[in-house]
Amino acid sequence: MQIKGEMIIGRQAVQGKEGTVKAVDPSLNAQIEPAFGLASASELERACALAWTAFDQYRELPLERRAKFLETIADRIMDLGPALIERAMQETGLPQARLEGERGRTCNQLRLFAKVVRDGRFLTATLDSALPDRQPAPRPDLRLRKIGLGPVAVFGASNFPLAFSVAGGDTASALAAGCPVVVKAHSAHLGTSELVAKAVQKAAIECDMPEGVFSMLIGAGQTIGQNLVAHPHIKAVGFTGSRSGGIALMKTAAARPEPIPVYAEMSSINPVFMLEGALQSNARLPQAFADSLTLGAGQFCTNPGLLLAIDSPALDKFIEGAKAAIEAKNPATMLTPGIHQAYTSGVAKLAAIEGVSLVAQGATTGMTCGAVAALYSTDAANFLAKPDLEGEIFGPCSLLIRCRNEAELVQVAEHVEGQLTAAVHATAADIATARKLLPTLERKAGRILFNGFGTGVEVAHAMVHGGPFPSTSDSRSTSVGASAIDRFLRPVCYQDVPAELLAPELSNDNPLNIARVVNGDLAWNA
Missing domain, CATH: 3.40.309.10 (Aldehyde Dehydrogenase; Chain A, domain 2)
Known part of the structure; x- marks a missing residue:
């Protein structure tokens, strides 16, 4: 696949018009062709608007379709073959074996979250039956599930051009949660980001996802990045980078008329x-x-x-x-x-x-x-x-x-x-x-x-990659492992809602056959 200096907005590949920037080969300290166009305010607006329009449709798709989308992204990334590794080597100075391993980790993350989605436990489906004869007051029918927060802004990390970048853990867990994603590509690996973004776009089209489920913008963090966090359609942020960068995003998110959570991994001396x-x-x-x-x-x-x-x-x-x-x-x-x-x-x-x-x-x-x-x-x-x-x-x-x-x-x-x-x-x-x-x-x-060292973070269900400030902005979360999905979910309780309006995971007959809590007891078939 040829690298053209483009970003992705929904189903379009777009050349930004707000100036250009080139990636740099750090081994030579020399610029790499081609030039990448920077996003304008209107392009940011379109990406966020598409994500917002896609949200309600995407989050209610059958779990199997959402899981298949994640697996297809992994397949399309692998389809890029040596071209992805070669460009990433040129942009980062990292060796081939390291990047091939990171590509494997990236795809494994996507497949892990596909399994999490199919499993359905992330929904925390909970049913409390009505007790009309209870004294002194009856209990209504109560049902709980978790839904996605809304479109998520993801910032690519400098040190992991694949596993913490365009289709990395933040993107995978947000998509798994039912949240569209708008990525701000890292300037250190623009060509790598374009290749991966187009693989995600191809998967989205192949799986007939809503158009705004994924976009990737290119631009300076102080402008595009801050404006992305400030946009009213963005409902959460995933960030890996410096303490100063993370705190700047936290301040922007907190100053919004509607503050939003920023899940920032920042500084740690381990x-x-x-x-x-x-x-x-x-x-x-x-x-x-x-x-x-x-x-x-x-x-x-x-x-x-x-x-x-x-x-x-x-x-x-x-x-x-x-x-x-x-x-x-x-x-x-x-x-x-x-x-x-x-x-x-x-x-x-x-x-x-x-x-x-x-x-x-x-x-x-x-x-x-x-x-x-x-x-x-x-x-x-x-x-x-x-x-x-x-x-x-x-x-x-x-x-x-x-x-x-x-x-x-x-x-x-x-x-x-x-x-x-x-x-x-x-x-x-x-x-x-x-x-x-x-x-x-x-x-x-x-x-x-x-009797070990922290380098080497296993992608697994029990992994925690987070910690108290300043290592992260929220010590209750992790950016690696199955629990990373929880960052982008919130609970909703449904009281006396007609059966015809209930999501499948909350219906009496449990058509998804997922684990649920029914009247305080863990159950699979009820």
């Missing part, structure tokens, strides 16, 4: 607690840490940006091993020149803070946009006293906090902000300390893992 038994017994821990730190040039939101341990000879040995492992790491191309500049600036600021010392640095070369891995160290007292040490550095840089004792380790755990993940490396000998940490980590993180 603390890793290395307890004494693990430091003594796990000889592979230094290499495993270095591998996690540098995976994808450190451009994962679950990157291990903070290490914590109690001073001991075992910690000293870990530091020696980590130093050797990091120094052996070659630089890797970062996603954009801007991200590379921000990384180098962030590392320089960290290095200049009093009480911070360099432990190890990766190999340096003249690579354009190459990220050099780094590990710094400070003590707990300095960390607790200087808020600047808590800032996320997006890239392969981590800070080791040396604690004097267990009490100080727990104190630092209490101090850190909300996180996507928190990891504990422990053996049976560390259970007592781990037990003291666990309640704090439950309050601080969305995912707690033992």
Whole structure:
């Protein structure tokens, strides 16, 4: 499929007229053809109007049709073949194997949500029968189901050009919930976005979906992005990016005459607690840490940006091993020149803070946009006293906090902000300390893992990829896993509604054969 510099508005491919922009090859710091037209206010208006018109029709389609649509999107993405991977490699500097894996994850997400839709449990269908003879007052017939919030604005992420972008998890879960989607493509991978958007459009036409079920716009975040969030037809937002970007969207959404929820994944340094038994017994821990730190040039939101341990000879040995492992790491191309500049600036600021010392640095070369891995160290007292040490550095840089004792380790755990993940490396000998940490980590993180690192987010029913602020804007939600659909749903209660007007999931005979709660009991055939 030829890339033409187009965006998608319903069933049309459109060349924006508000100026142009080109993608950049970060390995060369050079622009890539073609030029992409930027959306105008009228084009944004048309995309939102189409989405709003499509909403009521789309959300009431049979569940099987909605599920088939999601599966067809996955099929059409796979049909793009090597062309998609080649363009994504050029726009991101990411290797072929990584992008092929991400394409698989993207399609698996779509198929997971197709299963969720068919299963029907997401509807939370609940029936409470009328009790006309109840005293002192009768109970009416009450029935509950969840419906989609309305059209959702989705912002493509810089670090996942497929899995968190045009047809990524936010789009898949919103479509699964019955919500049309208007995507704002990320400027770092415009060609990749066009290819995927046209695959979604093709699937929508093939499955005879309402025209406005999907659109993709191209434009600056400060204009198109903010105007998209402010549009009255948009009823929720999915965002993955910086804390400043997420907060800006939150403010716009809150200032609307009708405020809407923003599900923003923003900032996380993902603390890793290395307890004494693990430091003594796990000889592979230094290499495993270095591998996690540098995976994808450190451009994962679950990157291990903070290490914590109690001073001991075992910690000293870990530091020696980590130093050797990091120094052996070659630089890797970062996603954009801007991200590379921000990384180098962030590392320089960290290095200049009093009480911070360099432990190890990766190999340096003249690579354009190459990220050099780094590990710094400070003590707990300095960390607790200087808020600047808590800032996320997006890239392969981590800070080791040396604690004097267990009490100080727990104190630092209490101090850190909300996180996507928190990891504990422990053996049976560390259970007592781990037990003291666990309640704090439950309050601080969305995912707690033992003897591993947070990089690598499994797409599964039990996964949580969210956490307390500032890791996300709403700690009650997840952007990965089956529960991500819940962000875009709301409950509606139907009281004494005639049977002819009830949705199938609420009818007495349960034609969808889905699990329901009937008079307080879980039932499948009633």
